[in-house]
Amino acid sequence: MNTTPNVVPEAQAPVPAALPAGRALYWCFRRELWEYRSIYLAPLSITGAVLLGFVFVLARLPHAMRDAMAMDLMHQREAISQPYDVAAGLIMGAAFIVSIFYSLDALYGERRDRSILFWKSLPVSDLTVVLAKVSVPLLVLPVVAFVITLITLAVMVLLSSMVLVANGLSVGTYWTLLQPFQSLFGLLYHLVTVHILWYAPLYAWLLLISAWARRAPFLWVVLPPLAVGIFEKVAFRSMHFLNFLGERVSGGSEAVGRMQGNAVDPGMNMTPSPFLATPGLWIGLACAALFLYLAARLRRYRGPI
Numbered sequence: 001m002n003t004t005p006n007v008v009p010e011a012q013a014p015v016p017a018a019l020p021a022g023r024a025l026y027w028c029f030r031r032e033l034w035e036y037r038s039i040y041l042a043p044l045s046i047t048g049a050v051l052l053g054f055v056f057v058l059a060r061l062p063h064a065m066r067d068a069m070a071m072d073l074m075h076q077r078e079a080i081s082q083p084y085d086v087a088a089g090l091i092m093g094a095a096f097i098v099s100i101f102y103s104l105d106a107l108y109g110e111r112r113d114r115s116i117l118f119w120k121s122l123p124v125s126d127l128t129v130v131l132a133k134v135s136v137p138l139l140v141l142p143v144v145a146f147v148i149t150l151i152t153l154a155v156m157v158l159l160s161s162m163v164l165v166a167n168g169l170s171v172g173t174y175w176t177l178l179q180p181f182q183s184l185f186g187l188l189y190h191l192v193t194v195h196i197l198w199y200a201p202l203y204a205w206l207l208l209i210s211a212w213a214r215r216a217p218f219l220w221v222v223l224p225p226l227a228v229g230i231f232e233k234v235a236f237r238s239m240h241f242l243n244f245l246g247e248r249v250s251g252g253s254e255a256v257g258r259m260q261g262n263a264v265d266p267g268m269n270m271t272p273s274p275f276l277a278t279p280g281l282w283i284g285l286a287c288a289a290l291f292l293y294l295a296a297r298l299r300r301y302r303g304p305i
Contacts, residue, residue: 025131046090054156062163067079080174087153099199102136105217106133108213112305138196153180202248204287205291210295212302
């Protein structure tokens with residue numbers, strides 16, 4: 001009588017269960033905050049330098065306040081608000097620089113240190129990862145910059161008020177010239193229109209290059225547009241492409257929340273309807289969506305470097 005031997009099936013590795021899309025996006029987002037501490041450390045370091053320099057401004061504040069009273073109203077406001085405008089501009093500039101370097105390294109770095117092999121083993125789609133990464137320059141850093149700026153300006157106003165009271169000067173006049181609430185509203189409007197909506201294709205392009213480049217991603221960001229601009233200049237004797245890139249990077253004349261130097265222009269149009277009707281805004285957002293889709297596709301097939 002033939003007996004069939006018992007065959008023990010090979011143990012199969014358990015397949016990780018897929019996470020809900022919202023929960024996966026949340027944990028990917030948390031991962032970015034854990035790994036990139038420069039998101040908040042860089043603006044905070046600028047804040048420390050700003051507050052240290054403001055100590056010297058406080059020493060000259062009573063004399064500057066008396067001199068400002070002899071000026072016309074416009075120059076009074078410029079003289080009083082200049083330290084605050086510089087502080088806000090430096091903090092936002094630091095957040096913008098961090099956004100550039102973060103976007104350029106976000107997908108390239110995980111291929112360089114081979115951690116992509118671990119992250120790809122998790123039940124998280126490539127599109128979810130890319131969306132979590134682009135949310136840092138588009139959402140996290142503008143919010144961090146605004147909150148840190150708000151706290152910094154509040155500390156500066158409090159210290160200035162204490163110095164003025166100690167020297168017998170009017171705090172009410174100082175606040176009237178400073179217009180802190182109008183400046184904060186203009187700053188918030190600038191962050192939404194320019195740093196979030198207008199710069200979206202820029203950050204998406206950096207993420208695309210970060211997912212594609214095998215080495216020197218910064219050169220691949222700069223050289224192709226530069227080559228196109230040089231070709232246009234030589235072949236057609238025009239600079240439309242480079243002017244277009246300059247408008248996009250600088251904030252653009254079409255972005256109504258544009259800055260004036262380091263300060264928010266108090267006379268700028270903060271009505272959203274003209275900005276939302278700008279063709280360049282929607283073309284840029286469409287390009288950003290395309291770049292993010294391509295970055296997710298590249299991440300699926302790109303291995304470690």
